[in-house]
Amino acid sequence: MQNFLQLGLSQKTVQTLKMNGIGQPTPIQEKAIPMILNDKDVIAQAQTGTGKTLAFILPIIEKLVPEQTHPQALIIAPTRELALQITAEVKRLTAEHEEIHVLAAYGGQDVERQIKKLQGKVHIVIGTPGRLTDHLNRGTLKLSNLSYLVLDEADQMLHIGFLEEVEAIISRTPAGRQTLLFSATMPGQVQALARQYMKKPEHIHVRGTNVTLDEVKQYVVETTDRAKQETLCQFIDLYRPFLAIIFCRTKRRASKLNEALKSLGYESDELHGDLSQSKREQVMARFRQAKIQLLVATDVAARGLDVEGVTHVFNYDIPHDTESYIHRIGRTGRAGGTGIAMTFATPRDSFYLKQIEKGIKGTIKRKALETAVDRPKKSVEREQEPSAHPKRHARQASATRGTNTQSERRRERSSSTRQQGQSRGQGRRQQRTRPSGSARRRGRR
Incomplete structure (x- = not known):
């Protein structure tokens, strides 16, 4: 396996990766990074969790020209959550590059703030199709000088119904751009999109990290x-x-x-x-x-x-x-x-x-x-223990003890509520470590 330096990344980028605890490239990174650095269009089929985000972020960071003030790279993601995740990765990797400016553009956020940032220097824009289309229609986002276009999780983007918006965005970009398409699956719509908008793309298919079967x-x-x-x-x-x-x-x-x-x-x-x-x-x-x-x-x-x-x-x-x-x-x-x-x-x-x-x-x-799981050996004692949830225990208890009076049931519920509040308070004081056994569930003793 090659290291990041052998893939063509600069010593500064490799050092940043080491500072973030990233020492060796994943298979998708090993294949994609050299191709992207060599200006190839790339279609990469890989599951989430394979390191695909770094596979396109790292070479783009290497190729940016900080002196230019216009957007050079556009990364389109299907959801706000993914856009925020990618943005966080980019900012983490450009922390030592103060001259590189990043903007996340997605719905639900103050559009005026995004417009203000777009009026300044922005090198990388990461956004969702809806909000990006809005900025294009307003004239606040100009892509005429764009160099790199990334479609991340393209299958889900089209599955949600963003094909029209994606095509509208692509139509505003220069024909000479480099296009990178990443997708977990390759349905017909994604293949058609690639045929229409990509130039002799290189194909990558990472099989070894199939989360659906292995992990x-x-x-x-x-x-x-x-x-x-x-x-x-x-x-x-x-x-x-x-x-x-x-x-x-x-x-x-x-x-x-x-x-x-x-x-x-x-x-x-x-x-x-x-x-x-x-x-x-x-x-x-x-x-x-x-x-x-x-x-x-x-x-x-x-x-x-x-x-x-x-x-x-x-x-x-x-x-x-x-x-x-x-x-x-x-x-x-x-x-x-x-x-x-x-x-x-x-x-x-x-x-x-x-x-x-x-x-x-x-x-x-x-x-x-x-x-579903191995039952405890002492099943009799287990059945006699209170239910994991006090409220559910009160409900089950009242159903099995028909002789309970209404006041008794009220006392049970009151006691259950107190128990729940106490256990939740204890749970919040715990540090975030992965508990074992019954302690895994907060407030449920």
Whole structure:
């Protein structure tokens, strides 16, 4: 394997990488960086978590001309979260290059602030199709002198429905630009886009880091719509994830499920397109700091999320295509770690399940609740212990003790609430380390 210096990067860039704990290139970086430095158009097919972001950022930084004041590189991402993630990487790697200026342009942020920055010196613009189109229409973003165009996660960008915006943006760029396209999959729309707008591109396909098969244990849980919520709660109680993302099909379903989980005592929050940008950033900060254990999200909102410590992904609603499935479960099993992905499938989901299994070229193991994890040997004592959630315990207890009086049940709920508050307070005082056993779940003793 070659090192970064042998790939053609400068000593200054290599030193910056070392300062950030990056010593050796990943396979996608080893293949892409020399091609990009040699001015080739590149189509790279690689999963998230393979290091693809650095594969295009590093050579672009090398080739920038700081003396020029106009935007030289444009990176288009499908979501605000991914745009912010890329921006953070660029700023981290250009910390020693004070002369390089970066702008993130996405919806939900003060457009006037973006306009003010665009009036000054900006070398790299990272944004979402909608906001970039808005700036082009306003005349506040000019791409006539652009040198480098990057389409990141192109398959998801087109899947969401941004083809028209992407083509409008490309039409404003010079024909002589260098175009780089990165995508986890290569559906027909992406291939057609590449044929139309790229010049004799080099093709890269990284197979060795397929997160869907190697780092993530995948299971299907057969259930019904009526039983789905209770089944999810039981698996959460059994697995006790450190951090988990729960995917729902719509914003409404995500919000409804989050409220249900919170009412049962789970540390949960929601992430979807109806939230303001400040609220989204607040939710993500709490999730990254492990102040909440469960994040209930929609596909679009969770694009580009890269959170350390996500141990589980639950597909509460089955994705309708292989691409979405791959992107969802790619939120876990990252950076050499392992993860668990569980997909809840109802009888009406059989068509989508078959399509996913066909797409990943394998059968996903079915998992029954009784065999989800090894049961404790002392099952009798286990059953006598309080439920992991005080509120759920109170509900279960009142259902099994028909002789309880109303006042007794009120006392149970009051006691449960106090227990929950005490345990949550203890959980927040803990440092962010990955707990073991029952301590993995905050406020749930």
